[in-house]
Amino acid sequence: MRVLGVDPGLTRCGVGVVDGAPGRPLTMAAVGVLRTPADAETPLRLVAIERGLEEWLDAHRPEAVAVERVFSQHNVRTVMGTAQASAVAMLCAARRGLPVALHTPSEVKAAVTGSGRADKAQVGAMVTRLLRLDAPPRPADAADALALAICHIWRAPAHDRIRRAHAAARREPPTPRPKGTIPS
Incomplete structure (x- = not known):
């Protein structure tokens, strides 16, 4: 499986x-x-990120795109820029019919280092x-x-099984049990 990872940001958007x-x-x-000038207007920065991501998608042909899930931060301006860049990444992938997965920072840290509280240096060392x-x-x-x-x-197979189980549960109504029986 080939995956494009996107660490969204308006000034620096990491891609791998x-x-x-x-x-x-x-x-x-x-x-x-992907870098954009901090003094440029936000719409122009988003267009630059979109163009850069499209180039990466063309060049590397991933089967899926993994984007960092935006989490609450104290700086609203930073979280807004991150959310906007994240949306651009999801849009670019969806336009091509690629599956998109959102992973929280602690989920990524735990997967790579074994600790959801790892710092940037530990993540870099394990990568x-x-x-x-x-x-x-x-x-x-x-x-x-x-x-x-x-x-x-590493987590896609488990996520896919869960997604399929949820889809199947939505399609099939639960089978009624006779009264007085104990579920197994």
Whole structure:
């Protein structure tokens, strides 16, 4: 499976492509950061991110896109920019019919390091180790994008089983049990 990980942000949007499967070695296909000038108007910055993501999707042809789920921060301006960049990533993937998965920062940290409270240095070190790189990707946004892709590769089978079970439950009405029986 080839996954494009996106660590959304208006100034720096980390992107990373990882190939792999659960229980098998992972390989980094590409990593980078899409940058926009902080003094540019937000709509123009979003267009630049959209163009950059489209180029990455064209160049690397991922089978899925993993985006960091936006979480509440004290700085509303920062969270708004992050949410807007996240929406652009989801839009680009959906336009191509690619599945999109949202992973929380703590979920990604736990998947990659074993601790949902790991710091950026620990995430970078584990990404370096898991992908057998010479050095951690810089800046941290790039390492975070790779961590998102790794998390998705490892967790996608479980997420897919849950999604299929929910879909089946919506299609099939529950079977009534005769009165007085105990569920097994």
